[in-house]
Amino acid sequence: MNTGDTAFMLIATAMVMLMTPGLALFYGGLVRSKNVLGTIMQSMICLGVVSLIWVLYGYSLAFGPDVHGLIGDLSLVGLHGVTLSPGPYAKTIPDLLFCAFQLMFAIITPALISGAIAERMKFSAYLLFITLWSTLVYLPICHWVWGGGWLGKLGALDFAGGTVIHINSGIAALVAAIMLGRRKGWGRESFHPHNLPMTILGAGLLWFGWFGFNAGSSLAAGETAALAFFTTQVATGAAVLSWLAVEWMIQGKPTTLGAVSGALAGLVAITPAAGFVSPISAVIIGLVAGGLCYLAVLAKGKLGYDDALDVVGVHGVGGLWGALATGLFASLAVNPAGANGLFFGNPHQFLIQAIGAGASILYSLILTTVILKVVGLVTGGLRLESEDEIQGLDLTQHSEVGYTS
């Protein structure tokens, strides 16, 4: 047990927790004012639901003793046996602290999906959806990569959750956006953001919290944490600039929403690579992420699905790029516990990364589809009644309004 590591991880865990309210503000500002509270609620409720799942059975299924590489067993149900001594995953901090750190990741992942179904999903259906999705999609994939499952054993590198969190939620978002259908008035009415300063505040909290997310994923206050901290910053800065540059060229104006969207794209892309690549590689990963995600967001309009707040374009595409880029840029010179990527003479690593990404995409795609079908049947439809959608989530789902005039 190391008190320095423990202190660092306590703070990192709290910082990752703050990302979920940050995401709530980020999404909240992007919707119309009649949906601001309902949208914020979709993130906040994950802090409740997933915390409970985690204690009851979630941690056990994700990090319990491995069953055939696919899932953890039920021996840690109710956190039975999770102690204040160091456990199998982190040798210098209390096992319970590792459990808490991982909980924060499990909380924000379903919350990310809410951006795709914004402004039109029933709260009851959403609640059931995140419960089932966390259980049947997040926990297994988390186990595959980090809990001693088959992808981890294969050698897939995912420093802080590119595959587990971003590809996974991005694909679920795509499925959900298609299955829920477009918002009323899509293509005719304007859905412009009602409060961009709120979105920017949320992006700031996300960026700040992300240092806990990435640096904390080293699980110790050491060299790798410093590396992950630094690569997170420079990749994100680079992505801000590249998103704006491409936007400026195509659209004629650099926008503030573009700046914070670029930041998010950069944060997502560097996540799997943060502790495995050099700062210069991180800059390249960020530069590509900003431009690529902007183009992915533009493509949405042509493809015709209503991923309201661009979860697919930012998290799906950014996460996929990050996972593959880790297979290109990873270097044993910066982290001996990692691997060399394609550009450092090991093309095999790129293949492994592609397998990891592909498995996550396929599994998330199929399971999310099935879960949404079931939720729709159980709750009598995923969507709000037409009249309720016009009135907005705030009033119809929560009997509140965000703003009085």
Place this chain on the structure above:
Amino acid sequence: MKKIEAIIKPSALEAVKDALNARGVNGMTISEVKGHGRQKGHTEIYRGAEYVVDFIPKIKIELVVASADAEPVADCIRKAANSGKIGDGKIFVLPVEEVLRIRTGERGETAI
């Protein structure tokens, strides 16, 4: 008595208010309104999606003056709000039948 309704650019409000105060006009009501005339709207871009915004923010000033003052006050507003560009707004002058001061019950021009 006449009522003057002026729709102006929000940015012109300070100048108009100062000009009216300098003329001794001692009351006015303003509201934030949206609309368009020949200026039409503008385009906003969010993550690559372009929206044409038809109604743009304006300020409406309402004040009531004695009939003889209507012409010079309207002119005063026009001069202060004039930037020479499209979208500066419009001024309407309407007849007013009666004015009551609620506190005292005074009527007519003395109540303005």
